[in-house]
Amino acid sequence: MSHLLTLQDLSKAFFGVHAVQGVTLNIPEGAVTGLIGENGAGKSTLMNMIGGIHQPTSGSMYWRDTPYTPRDTAAATETGIAFIHQELNLFYNLTISENLFIDGFPKRLGLIDRKAIDSRTRELLKLLDLDLAPDTLLGELSPGERQLVEIAKALHREAELIIFDEPTTSLTPREIERLFEVIDRLRSNGKTVIFISHVLGDVERLCDHIAVMRDGQLVAEGPTSDFGIPEMIQAMIGRELSALFPDRTAQPGAEIVAEAINLTQPGVMKDVSFQIRSGEILGLFGLMGSGRSELARVLFGLDPVASGEIKLGGKPLSGGPQARIRAGLAFVTENRREEGLLMDAPISDNLSLVSISRFGRTPLNLVDRPGIAQATADISDQVTLKAGDISVQPAKALSGGNQQKVVIGKWLMEDPRLFILDEPTRGVDVGAKYEIYTLADRLAAEGGAVLIISSELEELMGMCDRIMVMNQGEIIDTFAEKPWSQKAILAAAFREVAA
Amino acid sequence: MNTDLSRLALRNATILIFTAVLVLFGLVAPGFLSPENLFNIVKQSSFIGIAAIGITFVLLTRGIDLSVGSVMYLGPLIAGFAMRDYGVGVAGGFAVAILAGLAMGAINAFFIVRLGIAPFIVTLATLFFFRGAGTWMTSSRQFDFDREMLDFGLSSVAGIPVPILLFALALVIAHLTLTRTTFGKQVYAIGADPEAAKKAGIRTGTIETGVFLISATTASVAGFVLISQIGRLDVAFGEGREFDVIAAAVLGGASLFGGVGTAWGTAVGATLIQTVKTGLIFSGINLYLQPIALGLVIFVAVLLDSLRAWRLQVSQRRAIRAEVAD
Structure with missing residues (x-):
């Protein structure tokens, strides 16, 4: 040839x-x-x-x-x-x-x-x-x-x-x-x-x-x-990767961290209900256009919902994103370039973005720079960020996997109860994927609840305790038994069962 | 059905406001809708209109040109000196005004394109610089033109006043340039995504230079056209007009974020501003309240514009469930 x-x-x-x-x-x-x-x-x-x-x-x-x-x-x-x-x-x-x-x-x-x-x-x-x-x-x-x-x-x-x-x-x-x-x-x-x-x-x-x-x-x-x-x-x-996914270190607990009850919004979703318990990783699978990202936006208060209720820690959740962040919700968007990161700003600024108001020092409420430096350095260790000087290096200089760690890391300071990760490993290479999965596992092991939304069924099967399947704005089925039946999950996503 | 209708209304917000303004003033002030008056409004719009058509090119590339008010002053002034001291006549003066505009545009473009300084800063500086140059040339005295200048400004061709003809000419040329030339299409491309434009092999520097040349040239011509109707040029001429010009373009649908706008829309926007100004005079509203009223109209129009962008986005959001159709 x-x-x-x-x-x-x-x-x-x-x-x-x-x-x-x-x-x-x-x-x-x-x-x-x-x-x-x-x-x-x-x-x-x-x-x-x-x-x-x-x-x-x-x-x-x-x-x-x-x-x-x-x-x-x-x-x-x-x-x-x-x-x-x-x-x-x-x-x-x-x-x-x-x-x-x-x-x-x-x-x-x-x-x-x-x-x-x-x-x-x-x-x-x-x-x-x-x-x-x-x-x-x-x-x-x-x-x-x-x-x-x-x-x-x-x-x-x-x-x-x-x-x-x-x-x-x-x-x-x-x-x-x-x-x-x-x-x-x-x-x-x-x-x-x-x-x-x-x-x-x-x-x-x-x-x-x-x-x-x-x-x-x-x-x-x-x-x-x-x-x-x-x-x-x-x-x-360059080495044999024993597994694509880390072992889960914790089992779901008894406490219900978050609950959605009959969320309905005409044209977007109908009667969406689910519960997530502490220490649980819940997967949300659906094809593009099934309503999975819309559900995340509704949970986070970005889009309206006509009826239904969302509870976090037993208390009803209302208001916009600000109020929900205070209540303990964190949202990592599927579009980290546009929505999740200030690309030109230093990594430390990105990490402290969500919690900047915590670093106000009375009486003038000036920003506590040494405090931020300390806190962001801690976070960057926690998420095993591979970067140079985080107070200087801009976010855009990081690889895709490390950018995603910054996006996740910026929420950690708030100690959220429920983490929503929308397509957390899109465009990220195999090694960085593994580290992001490890991070998700640790969030759960520390008593949080994690909702992973993904179009890659393999990663949900590798990481989740249960997998919900959405189609046309409805939860079609929820799978909990391992080993997973890939066929059954895909059938639900394509709605071959219900049709 | 309902959403279709509201989408249509939002797409044509400027025209709807225009109609509402015409009807309103027509009811309040009899005689406002008379053909002579409407004709007059178009004639008076030509000044802001010609300059606004030019600045539309700049806005389309995400730029801004704050110097147009001063260019309107300095361009005709240089033309006036040429006519008085070298006897080049009105036609020669017109040509000098064009050349002076090109030169001032080239100064803006040099700093913006070659030295990479933000258009806002550069044109803010030249706003002072161009007016300062004119003040120095005249020692801040009024400049009087010969009678032939007025003869030109008040003349008509086939019953249509020269300012309207030039306004129409500028509109046709700009429209064809934007819709039917490579330059025009590349102007839109830069406004949509400057990085991608560069990668697509577009000479972004050349295009940006072009738009600043156009903006200054039309501003200079606009100044010349209005001065030819007045016959004299005082030191404050054109001051603050950059805002009228930008407002006209934005009223006509041009976006300050680049990539969106048409020559046709800008011409409508300029005429709308003049209609409101004339209407306020006709309806005998307190003189000192008129700028506030005008400001309100501009505010409402720009508000509607951002509302339109937002509504369009919402209405085009994909529907996941079929029930939205009913």
Whole structure:
């Protein structure tokens, strides 16, 4: 098989520290290559060199056996390389066709030739089986549709190599299915794909070849048939991970910490009732759009509820988020980048954000800086944060897993009774996942109650005492018996039983 | 059904306020809705309107231009000197006003794009700087134009006054630029997501330079058009007008957060402000209360705008259960 792109002993050092070291890799043409590795393994740096964002410190690249030295991203685009990032490069206020042509429109009489761009766009959308009018505003599309538009853009630029960086994190299962069909089609049309993902099951399913990176080096490579998921994990972390999940250290107690009684909101949910006891981890599973995140928002007082009651420690919970935080509720959102963290602020500021009012010193209520420094240092130890000077380093400089620890850590100061974790391990690598699970276990062991909302059934089965399943705003069933029946839980989520 | 209707109303909030204002003043002051008066309102709107169309480009890219009030003063002043000392005539003066506007826009753009200083700071500084330059040139005396300037300002083509023609011309050019050129589309793209725009290969510096050139040029032309109807230029001319101009654009649906706005909407916004001003005079409201009344209208319109954004967001929230349909 011929190689589209060859990397020869490629290295990149930042300030003398190697981010990528001596990588030699062939990307076969017309196939899907999976690239996996923990956060910080050097995948992004490697891709940035291919994309022309970083220049290699040493080594060389060859595109169809001729030397390839991109100076910038435009050069990479010119060569035929397209990137599809987690955060899409699209504009909500332009139409689909305008988005495709944003770097250069065909003109007629000095003005944009709308007919030409619309007909070309229609062609490309048809290739992707996307039934949308070219003049639809991008802002009206779902995340999955937007991603297909990004792929259409790559096709429009006649890309030969399309690099997907964590493409599935914001998609529903159905959209993921559709994306994979499209990737299959790209492959059968002779396009070459590099697929970067933490979801190893997807990698196994989709890829022809797999390359594994660790600490800047290529540690394993070969056809997918040589790898199983355990082998992938072992190659990624360099040791055998005895288990994906930590052992639970506590059993649920008798005390009911939180209780929801017949929560109903027209159009959103109906008769949602459940109880969580101290020391318990309760899982909430449902497909995208089942109402699981909406339930979390209702519990936290962000969205209204027409009838029903929420009790915490036996007392009814009311008011907005502020009052509920005081009552002992903590909420880690599914969208930590936008809702959970001040990305540019130092880590310590993020950690003290929720409890800042505790550090007021009378009489002027000035902020007690030494007190905050002490408290935030304690918290960062508790959550085993891997960071430099937390009073200086901004949150955005942390890896995804460590960011999530900061989000969880900022609630710890309040000693919450009920912790709601919404998709706590999304976009987080295997090692950091384990640490987040350990943290959840400790929250429960210390007498708190934890509600984990997730679309990854495996992690709920690994961590929870009970699993509730939601569909269309209703609790369909609650599972408590171990071993879990994955089939029964999925059936409930798809509502095959009730339908 | 009900939600559809309220969504439609919110989408067209400016037009609805406009209609309400017209009806209200029409009832209070007979003669307000007469064709001559409405015509007059459009004519008087052209001053703020032309400048507001220009600043819409800046707002679309998430920028702000506070210097337009001073540009309205300095641009026509330089044109006046050229007409008096070099005899370039009104057409020449108009060209000089355009060039002066481009130059002032280039000064703003240099500091904003090249040196990376926030537009708010740069244009706040040039607000003082441009007016200061004019005060120095005139020793803060009034500048009188020749009769030919007034002849131009009060002339009509095919029965349509020149200020209205220029207002319409600015609107058509701006509309075509925003909807049918690469530059226009890239302006929207930068407003939506500056980082993504850079990654998409858009030359953001060039586009940003362009919008500040446009804003200053339209402000200078707007000043020239109004001065040509007055015939003289005093030192306070255009002072505080930056707020009228920004308010007109925001009334017309432009967002101060960038990415949202149209030339057409801004023109409606400018006309709405002038309609309220004229209406207040017509209905004989206490002169000293009029700024408060005008402020209230702007406040209500901007409030409705944020209400609209919020309502639209709520109404487009996905429904999980089917019962919401009934």
